[in-house]
Amino acid sequence: xxxGNKFAVLLAALGVxxxxxxxxHAEEIIKLGLSVPLSGAGANWGKxxxxxxxxxxxxxxxxxxxxxxGKIYNFECIAYDNKYTAAEGTKVAQTLLKRDNVKFIGGSLxxxxxxxxxxxxxxxxxxxxxxxxxPSIKGPxxxxxxxxxxxxxxxxxxxxxxxxEANPSIKTVAFLNPNDATGQEVEVVARKAWxxxxxxxxxxxxxxxxxxxxxxxxxxxxRLKADAVDLGAAPPAExxxxxxxxxxxxxxxVQVVPVATGAxxxxxxxxxxxxxxxxxAAVTFDGPTATARQRQLNEVMIKATGxxxxxxxxxxxxxxxxxxxxxEKAQSVQPEAVAKVLPEITFDSLYGSKAAxxxxxxxxxxxxxxxxxxITQMKGLKLVELQRIESGELKQRIAR
Amino acid sequence: xxxxxxxxxxGLQIGSVYMLFSLGLTLxxxxxxxxxxxHGQFFTLSAMLVAVLVPWLTTRGVSLPVAFGLGALxxxxxxxxxxxxxxxxxxxxxxxxxxxxxILSIGFALLFEGVFLHYFGGAVRAVPPIIDGDxxxxxVNLTAQRLALGLVALAFTLALYWxxxxxxxxxxxxxxxxxxxxxxxxxxxxxxxVFNSFAIATFLGAVAGAIMAPISVITPTVGAxxxxxxxxxxxxxxxxxxxxxxxxxxxxxxLESVGGYFFDPSSANMAIFVLAMLILLLRPKGVMGNG
Numbered sequence: 001x002x003x004g005n006k007f008a009v010l011l012a013a014l015g016v017x018x019x020x021x022x023x024x025h026a027e028e029i030i031k032l033g034l035s036v037p038l039s040g041a042g043a044n045w046g047k048x049x050x051x052x053x054x055x056x057x058x059x060x061x062x063x064x065x066x067x068x069x070g071k072i073y074n075f076e077c078i079a080y081d082n083k084y085t086a087a088e089g090t091k092v093a094q095t096l097l098k099r100d101n102v103k104f105i106g107g108s109l110x111x112x113x114x115x116x117x118x119x120x121x122x123x124x125x126x127x128x129x130x131x132x133x134x135p136s137i138k139g140p141x142x143x144x145x146x147x148x149x150x151x152x153x154x155x156x157x158x159x160x161x162x163x164x165e166a167n168p169s170i171k172t173v174a175f176l177n178p179n180d181a182t183g184q185e186v187e188v189v190a191r192k193a194w195x196x197x198x199x200x201x202x203x204x205x206x207x208x209x210x211x212x213x214x215x216x217x218x219x220x221x222x223r224l225k226a227d228a229v230d231l232g233a234a235p236p237a238e239x240x241x242x243x244x245x246x247x248x249x250x251x252x253x254v255q256v257v258p259v260a261t262g263a264x265x266x267x268x269x270x271x272x273x274x275x276x277x278x279x280x281a282a283v284t285f286d287g288p289t290a291t292a293r294q295r296q297l298n299e300v301m302i303k304a305t306g307x308x309x310x311x312x313x314x315x316x317x318x319x320x321x322x323x324x325x326x327x328e329k330a331q332s333v334q335p336e337a338v339a340k341v342l343p344e345i346t347f348d349s350l351y352g353s354k355a356a357x358x359x360x361x362x363x364x365x366x367x368x369x370x371x372x373x374x375i376t377q378m379k380g381l382k383l384v385e386l387q388r389i390e391s392g393e394l395k396q397r398i399a400r
Numbered sequence: 401x402x403x404x405x406x407x408x409x410x411g412l413q414i415g416s417v418y419m420l421f422s423l424g425l426t427l428x429x430x431x432x433x434x435x436x437x438x439h440g441q442f443f444t445l446s447a448m449l450v451a452v453l454v455p456w457l458t459t460r461g462v463s464l465p466v467a468f469g470l471g472a473l474x475x476x477x478x479x480x481x482x483x484x485x486x487x488x489x490x491x492x493x494x495x496x497x498x499x500x501x502x503i504l505s506i507g508f509a510l511l512f513e514g515v516f517l518h519y520f521g522g523a524v525r526a527v528p529p530i531i532d533g534d535x536x537x538x539x540v541n542l543t544a545q546r547l548a549l550g551l552v553a554l555a556f557t558l559a560l561y562w563x564x565x566x567x568x569x570x571x572x573x574x575x576x577x578x579x580x581x582x583x584x585x586x587x588x589x590x591x592x593x594v595f596n597s598f599a600i601a602t603f604l605g606a607v608a609g610a611i612m613a614p615i616s617v618i619t620p621t622v623g624a625x626x627x628x629x630x631x632x633x634x635x636x637x638x639x640x641x642x643x644x645x646x647x648x649x650x651x652x653x654x655l656e657s658v659g660g661y662f663f664d665p666s667s668a669n670m671a672i673f674v675l676a677m678l679i680l681l682l683r684p685k686g687v688m689g690n691g
Contacts, residue, residue, distance in 0.1 A: 039522030040619055047523065081522070179666040205664035212616045212625055215410050215546075216660025216668065223403055223661075237524040237617050248534050248543045249406075268526040269617055305523065 028073045030066070030333060032057070032106030032320065033096035035089060035117050038081035040210055041235045044305045045109060045261065046081065048313040049131075051304050052350075053077035053106050055297060056320035066324045068331055075320055077106055082113035084180070084209055089113020093120045103335050104323060105129055107148060107316040111137065111181035118145060127335035129319040131312050133233060133259070134185035138363040144339050146357055146367045148315035148322075150281070152189035153362055154373055155258055157196065158389050159280040162375050163228070164197040167254045170227040172202045176217060176242060177232035179206035186233040190258070194230070202226050211238065218245030228254035236260045239277075240270025247273035254278070261310030263383040277378045281311045283351075284376060284385045291352040308383075311374070314350045318369065322347050322355070343367070346397060358393045370394035402539030407657045413546050415653020416553035420608040421630040422637075422645040423560055424601035430577035430640035431597040434494060434501035435631070438508035440623030442483055442602050444516060446475035446609030451525035451618040468530045472610035476603065483602030487595065495594065496580075509624075516620035527614040549611050556607055557646065560600075564642060573597050577640060632676045638689020647688060 034053060036046030057075035065072040078100055080092040089112060096102045097120050104127050108114045111134030118137055121128040122144055129148040130137065137145060164170055173194050177183030183206065191201055202224055205217055221229055221242075229246065231239045239257040243266075246255075260266050260279035267274055284290070285298040285308065294309070297317075301309040323338065325347040330337045342357050343366035349355035351371050359368030370391040376383050421443060428436045450471040457467035486508055494501040531544045564570035572593045575583040584590045609623070616622065633652045637644025652672055659668025679686065 037522070039517055039621065041524050041617065043522030043524065043619070047521070206667075207665035208669060210619070210621070210625060211665055212612075212622060213414055213656065214665075215414065216407075216657045217665050219403070219406050219410055219657075220661045220664075237526070240526075241617055248546075249541045250534075250536075265524070268524070271529070 027065075028071055029076050030073050030104060030323075031100055031102045032075050032077045032104050032323075033100060033102035034077055034079035034106055034316070035082045035092040035096065035108040035113055036079055037084040037109060038079065039083060041237050042084050042109065042209075044265065044307050045235070045310070045312050046079070048301055048305050048307070048309065049107055049109065049316040050077060050079040051301065052297065052309070052313045052317040053079070053320060055300065056317040060320060060324050066327050066333075068327050068333055073327070073333060075106070075323070078102065082108075082110060082117075084110040084113065086112040086116050086181075089116035093117040097121070097124055097126060102126065103333075104338075106319050106323070107131060109312065111185060115181060118142060121145070125335055127339050129315070129322075131315045133182050135189065135363070136181070136185055138359075138365070138367055140365045142367070143365065144335060146319075146322075146339075146342060146369070147359075148319045148369050149311050150371060150373055151368070152186050152193075152258070154368070154391075155280040156186075156189050156193040158373050158387075159258055159278060159375050160190070160193040160199075160230075160256070161197055162387060163254060163256055163278045164199060167228070170199055170254055172200050172224075172226045173228040173230050173256075174202055174221050174224050174226035175204040175230050175232060176221065176234065177204070177206055178209045178234060178238075180209060182233045186258070190230055190232055199228070207234075207238075209235075209238075214238070214242045214245050218242060218249055218251075222246055222249040222251040226253060228256060230256045230258070231260075233259050236262065236265025237269045240266040240268060240274055243270045243277065244273040261312055262308045263378060263381065264307040266378065267381050272381065274378050275380055279376045279378070279383070280373070282376045282383055283309065283311055283314070283374055284383050285309065287385055289352065289385070289388065294350060294352065297350070315369070317350045318347070318355060318371070321349070322357070322369075353390075354394070354398055356394055356397050358391070358397065361393075370397070403661075405538055405540045407661055408654075409540050409542055411654035411657035412650070413542070413550045413653070414656050415650035416550045416557075417608055417612055418626070418629055418633050418649035418652050419557055419646055420553050420604050420611075421626050422633040422649050423557065423642065424604035424608075425630055426634045426637070426640055426642060426645040427573075427597055427601045427604070429634070430642075431573055431580075431594055432491065432501075433496040433640075434491065434498060435505070435639075436491070436601070437502065437505040437627065437631075438486065438512065439505075439601070439605050439630070440627030441509055441512040441516075442479040442605035442623075443609035443612075443626055444620060444623035445482060445512070446472075446479045446606035447613045447616070447618050447622060448516060448520050448525070448609075448620065449475035449478060450610050450613040451527050452520065454527050454613075464528060465530055468527070468614070471527075471613075475610045475613075476606040479606035479609070480599060480602050483606075484595075484599060487598045491598065492594075509627075513621060513624075520620050522620060525618040527618070530614050543615070545615055549615060552611050553608070556604065560604070561642070563600075569593070569596060629672070632672055634686075635676055636679050636686055638686025641686065641688045644686050644688035648686070 082089040111132040114132035255277040258280040375387040453471035633648035637648030
């Protein structure tokens with residue numbers, strides 16, 4: 001090849017590279033920060049949540065991205081380990097907001113780390129989605145905070161009512177909760193829910209997350225001879241261990257684990273002791289209500305984490321879709337503008353139906369996602385859906 | 401009465417694992433005069449390998465007890481190799497240097513925690529029970545698995561006692577812990593004794609991890625919990641004292657059991673820390689310490 005031809009080929013190649021580089025720059029990226037536990041008993045929740053954030057971002061990209069003001073935006077999920085503690089949650093908050101400059105938190109998990117994050121997001125005008133169960137993070141004081149899954153006020157009353165109706169002999173219940181912000185706030189709502197159905201709370205005990213020895217507290221729970229135990233905000237692996245110890249001590253009663261998100265975690269540590277346990281944060285994907293997309297993502301989840309997809313993780317997927325819908329409606333990628341329209345939109349939830357944000361009557365501002373409450377029970381080593389309660393407020397919104 | 405007996409049995413069982421763990425800590429302190437904060441990582445490594453290998457082997461047709469035996473052997477062997485590497489390239493140069501060894505061992509602990517998180521992931525792992533069934537006597541209920549664990553821990557403790565009191569190695573270890581220079585003047589091979597002591601301590605930590613795996617929740621940070629309790633047991637009993645480590649561990653076990661019953665696990669944990677502070681104030685050398 002002559003020198004002139006070589007030069008022409010080189011120029012053409014440089015031109016192609018330049019055009020590609022320009023097209024890459026044309027795609028705008030919106031970073032979605034995630035503050036989740038990636039280690040400890042809640043690690044699978046965090047890993048799965050990050051996975052579903054990525055899956056939703058891929059889906060948005062495949063659908064042509066987020067179209068705002070003639071530009072195309074796509075999402076990028078960035079996750080850090082908050083270890084379910086306030087101290088680590090503070091570090092994660094600083095990293096996300098100060099180093100990564102995120103303007104949207106695609107999801108956050110654990111009331112204590114979320115409080116740390118929220119203290120920054122609200123001040124710095126960052127929109128935050130959270131799965132945290134503590135009611136203290138909601139209300140008109142926090143206009144940029146939105147809850148992406150059902151929380152105690154939505155789950156506990158129907159779950160406990162169902163458990164009581166199915167087991168009318170329950171007269172007493174004993175509580176055990178993790179000794180942190182989530183546990184403490186869940187306990188307050190659970191107490192109200194049990195007392196509302198005429199059940200007396202005989203004890204309320206606390207343990208530190210990460211505890212490996214549950215035999216002493218199991219001895220206490222067993223000797224109380226309560227008709228039911230409510231393990232509140234205990235994650236599945238720890239709840240399973242408590243139930244196993246209770247069974248070994250000969251205790252036979254009604255078991256309620258509101259935040260048990262799936263069968264695998266419970267069974268891994270609890271074995272057959274988890275039989276008949278009522279749960280409020282799990283979903284089944286083998287029934288007629290499961291959609292093809294749910295089944296597909298559930299397989300991806302099992303492959304990645306060894307556990308089924310759960311309601312916490314679905315919240316991270318739904319947040320991405322809700323953001324896309326709200327940004328396109330607001331024609332803005334500014335957090336305040338997006339937050340303003342979020343309560344007005346409905347969007348396609350991974351639950352297979354429409355979802356929206358509401359709950360003004362309960363929390364004083366419309367920031368709670370409206371999705372079905374699913375009551376499930378362990379039957380043997382398998383999770384079975386017992387009841388699905390659709391949100392009345394959502395029905396009215398869709399009808400409008 | 402039944403409740404009291406149940407609490408005693410629970411305390412004994414919990415204390416027996418702390419005992420194995422803290423014996424390793426106190427042995428290292430006695431001989432090398434250092435506190436090894438990386439000791440919990442040997443426990444974690446062994447427990448994690450059991451938790452990884454048991455399901456892997458059972459899905460390949462190996463029976464559960466055999467899979468556990470192989471997993472435990474592998475876990476203990478790998479932990480000892482890692483422990484001796486840490487000794488050879490680290491702790492060997494920091495003997496009788498509390499500050500230096502403190503920084504080194506904390507560094508190793510953080511390094512290994514990161515490595516375990518990277519390679520094993522942060523998720524909880526569980527090992528199925530190796531021995532099924534419950535044991536009941538005088539109204540006390542225990543799983544057969546926990547009873548076996550207690551007996552194994554007791555057997556290893558008795559074996560260590562025998563080694564320390566009746567063998568040349570044990571006598572040399574005791575001599576070194578009392579006065580290493582005098583021991584050397586008597587012809588005791590100091591370096592070899594220290595090396596062997598570190599290996600035995602690592603072995604005890606790894607055994608504790610392996611036998612705890614089927615009854616605990618295994619994560620890459622599980623050793624940290626045992627390190628704190630084991631260290632408090634050693635402080636209460638007296639740093640470097642073998643009987644002190646045993647007494648301290650059983651005491652912590654009973655406190656967890658009784659405190660967890662009459663109050664709750666969080667309060668029991670707080671009580672353990674308060675007690676450690678009180679003992680440090682009133683008897684800085686521990687209940688059985690004489691150093």
